[in-house]
Amino acid sequence: SLAGLIDISAHWMTDLKEGVCLAGFWFNHEHCCWKSNTTFTDRDKCPEWESWSQLILGHGEGAFAYILNYFMYVIWALLFSLLAVLLVKGFAPYACGSGIPEIKTILSGFIIRGYLGKWTLIIKTITLVLAVSSGLSLGKEGPLVHVACCCGNILCHLFTKYRKNEAKRREVLSAAAAAGVSVAFGAPIGGVLFSLEEVSYYFPLKTLWRSFFAALVAAFTLRSINPFGNSRLVLFYVEFHMPWHLLELVPFILLGIFGGLWGAFFIRSNIAWCRRRKTTKLGKYPVLEVFVVTAITAVLAFPNEYTRMSTSELISELFNDCGILDSSKLCEYVNDFNSTKGDDLPDRAAGPGVYTAMWQLALALIMKVFITIFTFGMKVPSGLFIPSMAVGAIAGRLLGVAVEQLAYYHHDWAIFSGWCSQGADCITPGLYAMVGAAACLGGVTRMTVSLVVIMFELTGGLEYIVPLMAAAMTSKWVADAIGREGIYDAHIRLNGYPFLEAKEEFSHKTLAMDVMRPRRNDPPLTVITQDSMTVEDVETIINETTYSGYPVVVSRESQRLVGFVLRRDLIISIENARKKQDGIVSTSVIYFTDHSPPLPPSSPSMLKLRSILDLSPFTVTDQTPMEIVVDIFRKLGLRQCLVTHNGKLLGIITKKDVLKHIAQLANQDPDSILFN
């Protein structure tokens, strides 16, 4: 049933994605030239389709037309982004951002109400289209994961089995996340590994199979719908034929270092900017912020051909290996030159056009680097995958062309002599772009296996796994050396979500007694006795404290633990009893025991509450090392744990205490952690 469920979910979501794509195409891509009110004009010669200058002035040439196109480009961008931010602000405040940090938190057990609701789904889908169309430096992959999780969550509500069981629902969400990545990249295995490595908290084997199934169905449906128009499953289909040489690992590792540096730099600046946004007045004007960033992006982007086109188009062009028949801009000049040298593919030398393209790309790189920092975290749906990949792809392509030219002009050098003879095609700049993209993505997200597998599925050749892996690993090492966290973890911490990192080992030597409440000098723990407290006593305790649960003990003297009762259950039960049960007054004694003693006839009737008592609360002794306690919290997903000493109840450790303790040990502010 779950398989079928996910199947439907995936279909649903794929349809949505299709909507995103189609809409994106409508607005963004020359592919759909039957839709006329687009802004990218000069690259498309469809007769059905006119640029704004053509539409208004009747002809499409000259400086004025250029300025008009420029103007319209900026206007459309602003319009789209403003619409997006207003929709987000007005209807679904959770629809902004990438959503992956929140989904990670939700999967770890924290509940954010409405985060996966249908309004979020609808608004996020619409605004994602708008935001992508507006030309902002953002991608649609992260938000697609969120959208997929929304679908999964909504479908869960349709089935009783999942509505009740929180754990099962999380499994569905894990599978949905896998499906989301799967449609985003057309990489089902990569999607599953992404869900396993990056998103999920607890990943049982059943989920593996279901995720894989969901991801595959999603990818398959996507292929059937065929949004890219070329029967290929993947977004950036590349087919390289040249093997790579072992010496090329040196530039690949350089790219990895670059990726790591960029990742660390990006995370640091973006977090600094987001913190500034949170703490200063800036955060109060999200619409203005989006307006300004969009305006700057659009103004800077239009003059440069490589920033004007959509980012995924750019990446796809950068990945592409130039063939003879290639008509893409980046290859044209190479071919021009080739045709003067003799028309065979292996011959490669840069014409003057390459240098122009190079500095255009370099400018695009600088612009992307800075604008992305300000874009990610704004109040619009924004993914990071595509911009990061673009940065890496540009850097990689630049390096690739440089190495290629070096090899071409100096093929007699010792380092090239063994493998790169004159006239041979030994360097593939597209491969460098790909490796660079992987490195930057790895630096930002700190993915490893899933990253390599996603890129491997993009290229479809085992041949290139080693370069990709070398780059991903270098990038992770470099980035980890500078800043420990990936962008998602950094945002989780920035927002103070209570996320217990499962990956890191807790290695401090503290004991449970150091962490538990009450502390050494605090008043003793508030407890309820099993057979001597009256309704009034309990109500006093409830009113005077704010704990969400109370341990029940045999007696105050013995402090022997019987069970744990939740505040919520207590309040509801007492209320109900007062209303419906005869003879329950403030002096009624509450019994948590199995069998209640016979009462003297004069006393008020008693209230039996054993049914709301959790008889199997988790306990640890006060001497338990925190290492084990943290492990128990993680693996069993606890919210609280009672601490005993020689069989007597001593205190309680909540998840909040654990998180605060970890934050304290890491010299962070322990009070920044939210908790519900």
Add this chain to the structure above:
Amino acid sequence: SLAGLIDISAHWMTDLKEGVCLAGFWFNHEHCCWKSNTTFTDRDKCPEWESWSQLILGHGEGAFAYILNYFMYVIWALLFSLLAVLLVKGFAPYACGSGIPEIKTILSGFIIRGYLGKWTLIIKTITLVLAVSSGLSLGKEGPLVHVACCCGNILCHLFTKYRKNEAKRREVLSAAAAAGVSVAFGAPIGGVLFSLEEVSYYFPLKTLWRSFFAALVAAFTLRSINPFGNSRLVLFYVEFHMPWHLLELVPFILLGIFGGLWGAFFIRSNIAWCRRRKTTKLGKYPVLEVFVVTAITAVLAFPNEYTRMSTSELISELFNDCGILDSSKLCEYVNDFNSTKGDDLPDRAAGPGVYTAMWQLALALIMKVFITIFTFGMKVPSGLFIPSMAVGAIAGRLLGVAVEQLAYYHHDWAIFSGWCSQGADCITPGLYAMVGAAACLGGVTRMTVSLVVIMFELTGGLEYIVPLMAAAMTSKWVADAIGREGIYDAHIRLNGYPFLEAKEEFSHKTLAMDVMRPRRNDPPLTVITQDSMTVEDVETIINETTYSGYPVVVSRESQRLVGFVLRRDLIISIENARKKQDGIVSTSVIYFTDHSPPLPPSSPSMLKLRSILDLSPFTVTDQTPMEIVVDIFRKLGLRQCLVTHNGKLLGIITKKDVLKHIAQLANQDPDSILFN
């Protein structure tokens, strides 16, 4: 450091594997025709190389030569297998079988001494070569996983960090298992997923990356060494060009059903046979058994071309799609026929040769099916992957050719009309063989994702994931419907290893108090008090009981738990104290408290043993559902857990109790479980 470690490990193991392959080639394959004492003669025309008949008689034709070759084939097979079984019997009894069930058990926390030692490694490698060369129906994949784990374990011993830490060692073993599959199939991602899905018990994310790295290094090294002589990473490289049609899913699902049936049938018969071997006199003559099975295999195998060749050769031939230039036996007749029809590839019709090949294959199928049941579990290293795949591949190829002929002769039928016009190449029998192989392997091992990914990496095309998945899923469903366990789990249960299945949900309604010892009418739990027992008392307890540990309580009356002390530690401490510490006599009181009271001067000096006391034993209440208890045991890898009621110690649950309880609920014999 671990990466480097695994790197070396993988290199090592790959070298070993290389040894296996080369040796296999020496004995088995026409590829190495410079090695003259081989038995496969009639297919190879190398001048340097003579068949036995040629060597002895001087010419290689005629009935007598055939009989001689037959005779020598059987003799060699017997020689190899006898040598193998004698080596196993004499030097390393653990080197037999596939090793995967044992590795699963070891990874779940059970210790089998010497199972991963260097003798096992050496003998297993040698005997594996011999066993594969002898022509028995077994593969080298499972044993390779074992060999890889041995390497990993031995390397662990070289580093202090891993020698001490059991958990870290298990992570290395998981990675080694991934590397093992990776070299076996040249499928790094598949290897990682195999390790994750099938072998490993606990798989932290760090291990994922390390496994992937190990698997990749292994695959890469394998490619560098290039044992297959064609610069391809994979064992059975196939390159299909034809897309498949949706209607073809019907035969694919049929293959899945066949695979499931075969898997269930195989597991049932194999387990029945192995049980017979364990319980009857048969088990006492392993050498004779191997001798007989080898003799039967060799006698039956030689006359049939498809069983005479090595199994991996057979599979590779079955997977292969016939091209024009293909000279393999299975395609020759098709090409003969094609050349009379017109020499283009798409035209396909069966010549009379196909029908011969078909019944030969059918005979081979029947033989493989039965002989494998008796082979797996003998006292030689034996893997299951290759024989299962062979069975599936034969069945698939048969079905594929049948469908192909059907489509060829009846391309005007309605079901074919849409997509299979006359003269078009619409059916790929090799794909059917592959799907069949996946189905049978899935039926036997119950792998899902890893199976699909391994097969996907074999073909290198996302195109065929859906057929493979359909077959794998049908196969799993069918097989699960008949018998719940995969072959490895079945063997674990057969051998009674204490393996707590992590995948199955425990859904019975029993409580901890129903499982714990002592039972309701038993004498109370043996406990040690913290400050009132003398050395003599404790020694009496140790001598009268066989428990491996004792709870320590405050006093017999209160039964409040202080800690847990291991029998072993107690014995050693008391012995040491008696020897080295003055004044320790049988009447000395043992104190487990932090501070001991002042003693009257006349009494003997006391023995303080707080240091050996585990102050943080796990406890659950008697009302805890067993579902949760089982979960705790699994996730935290416990060996025992104490049971309390209202703060008083009531009893203890050990892993053995849990396993017995599960076995009881499944109506199995609870006393068959080993425990150390």
